Amino acid sequence: MVERGDVVIDVDGLRMRYGVVDVLVDVTFQVCRGEVLALLGPNGAGKSTTIEVLEGFRGRSAGRVSVLGVDPALAGSAWRGRVGVVLQSWRDHGKWRVRELLAYLGSCYASPWDVDSLVAAVGLEAQAGQKIRTLSGGQRRRLDVAIGVVGRPELLFLDEPTVGFDPEARREFHELVRGLEGTTVLLTTHDLHEAEALADRIVVLDRGRVIADGTAAELARVIVGEDEVRWTVGGQRHVEATADSTRFAFDLFRRFGDEVSELEVRRTSLEDTYLALVRQAEEVA
Incomplete structure (x- = not known):
């Protein structure tokens, strides 16, 4: 767990309205330097x-937003050089070769990834010399990720980053994200296992409002409550709910030993x- 430190993203009372429809209502949260935050919903x-507002691609109706100390709606090229973005889709140049494109993009940054190391990290070594238009969907998605991190950004936005990845590629990508020391990451994903594997903290949105903010363990204790322990003694099966499953299991063996x-x-x-949170929100609504 990352210690709370410098605030990189500061969102306070963010509102977005289209006509008479409120899409975001008083959204408030912070992300600290080096933290991986998953935005779920x-x-x-x-x-x-929310992500588009933070990236500076969309204006807002009300509220205060600061990203790397700058209002993204007013940010210039120097700010954009500190931010990496992996979108759900990306319009690329099909005639470029993978390595050539990454080398070119990397040349726009002060301290880019070594291209060969980056190609290996996203699992595209065999395709490094291929034209982008010949890549499969999953391979193009890996290239999207490489494009997002090529400049070693201070802040990285990942929007459904592993769609199309096979399990091995997904694991390699998770290792890549964990290895981005000092980089702050804001992740959106529908893969809850991915969020649990990567995120230091979770923010859950529902109907444009923040309905939860905390670590996975903190939210579990508050929302769901207890772990479930099952065991057998003397041929009889038992089930017990407990807030401290480790202590409970220790006490079982102390009482019954090898039985x-x-x-x-x-x-x-x-x-x-997550499912409990969404159900609660639906009941309140």
Whole structure:
């Protein structure tokens, strides 16, 4: 878990209205330097709109937004050189070769990734000399990620970054993100396992409002509550809910020793927490 330090993204009372429809309502959160924050929510929750405002691609109706100390609506080229963006889709130049494009883009930055190292990190070594138009969908997605990080940005926006990745490529990408020391990352994803694997903190949006903000463990304790422990003693199966499954299991073995068998501990997952949050929000609405 990243220690709370310098604030890189500061959002206070962000509102977005289209006509009479409120898309974002008083959205408030912060992201600190080096932190990986996952912005989650169902379709239509306002995630993409929030990200576009933070990236400076969309204006806002009200509220205060500061990204790397600058209002993104007023940011210039120097600010953009400090920010990396991986969009859900990207219009590329199909005639470029993978390595050539990354080398060219890297030349626009002061301290870019070594191209060969970056190509290896995103799993495109075999395609480094290919023209982009010949890449498969998954390979093009890996190239999108490489384009986003080629300049070693201070802040990286990842919008559904591993769509089209196979399990091995997804694992390699997660290792790449974890290796971006000092880089602040704002991630949107529908893959809750990915969010749980990468994020230091979770912000959940629903109907344009923040309905939760905290670590996966913090949200699980507040929203879902307890872990489930299952075990067998003397041929009888038992199930117990507990807030401290480690202590509970220790006490079981202290009491029953080798008589305990078929011990299972089911910890509350981010998926459990997320679904509970969305259900609660629907009930309130």
